Amino acid sequence: RAEDAARSLALLGALPGQQPVACVLRPTVTSLAPLLALVAHGVPVLLLHPRLPAADRETLARRAGATRLIAPDTEALPRTRAPVPPAPQTIEPATPLAILPTSGSSGTPKLVVLSRGAFVASARASAANLPLGSDDRWLLCLPLAHVGGLSIVTRALEAGSAVVAYDPGAAGLLTRVTELAGLMQRCRATVFSAVPTLLGALLDASPPWTPHPELRAVLLGGAATPAPLLARARARGVPVLVTYGLTEACSQVTVTPFGTEPRVANGTVSAGRPLPGVEVAIDAEGRIRVRGPSLCTGYLDDRAPFDENGFLITDDLGQLDEHGNLFVLGRASDRIVTGGENVDPAQVEAVLHTLPGVSTACVFGVPDERFGELVVCALAVDAAFSAPSARVLLERRLAPHARPRRVALLDRLPLLHNGKIDRAAIKRLAAARLEPWPPASSADPQERGA
Structure with a gap:
């Protein structure tokens, strides 16, 4: 499928090339095929959420200098029997792999540039805590336009693991919880990523959802994990690993050490400890600062978000306990x-x-x-x-x-x-x-x- 997509993209003039291609992708095989083709050929991918209005998609594509805007799940790529264009033998680690818009909750979205080397560093750091093998199956139901969804793909590529793609459709995941729970059982997923809201919905599902024995980890991030939700998950036997991450750091920065329980202090659930190679510091204002090889190159059309020592300055507030566990206390702007x-x-x-x-x-x-x-x-x-x-x-x-x-x-x-x-x-x-x-x-x- 990826080779067919490469033929189609070459016909469109999207590859070979060094300019970004804007992609409206869903967690489907149809979307994954052109994504893999572009990554293999070293073409940066601007990932856009399917719910973005058309005008916003076009604006972001222009800002990124994208040569094409494709949406393979709604508009099929052209078919051709032309030879598969050869992929480069080597691609420099500093080459951009993805450009991801921030959420834009406080204004115009920033365009975060993430290199191939950053994704590799992030995948290897994640695997140092949660090793992946060829028999692992990571359930992908998060949007590919978010770094949490895209990182599932890059981690699986690095480890040679399988990805099970599930698209809930326009209605959204929270309306398809029973179907999602059934899929997890049928595909025997070993790893699953979710936000707390989704895990809560799974625990409320009818008939009750109980994780199967092969499920090794549920990575929970994207928002604070309420202590009562963690307690419910523990009681149900859900192997929760709480994470903290952000787009500018290729997703994970900290995570609960595999095989342990998340720490809870004063009703706040810890987001775990820094991944290998990642440094986390708390500055005088209480902001979380991050340094390591998985950080972004910068913003495409804005000033770099780093201090003079190479730390990423986040808008998140936090505390580190005596064991190095990070407790995220919210956003400075809130x-x-x-x-x-x-x-x-x-x-x-x-x-x-x-x-x-x-x-x-x-x-x-x-x-x-x-x-x-x-x-x-x-x-x-x-x-x-x-x-x-x-x-x-x-x-x-x-x-x-x-x-x-x-x-x-x-x-x-x-x-x-x-x-x-x-x-x-x-x-x-x-x-x-x-x-x-x-x-x-x-x-x-x-x-x-x-």
């Missing part, structure tokens, strides 16, 4: 300053997720004339939620300045296409539904003034 006190939403969300009846939580700040900002939250709850009981737990678990002053109770919280909560949409949705909570307390100056 930090709330209320009455002169800093509040990191992820830490408050970790507590809210322990409340009975709360399935999803989103904490954010709203302007306040007296305190600058007030901490508020939106919660997706069910019938088990009790406001009085929740108030008691919050007063025990959170400092006064970190307790949410307003709450919006919703049936569900909007999600982005990558499974993360859509903070911008939640803020808009919750704005008109925020109500006072918890009750005023004479010992709490914010409650008296709120």
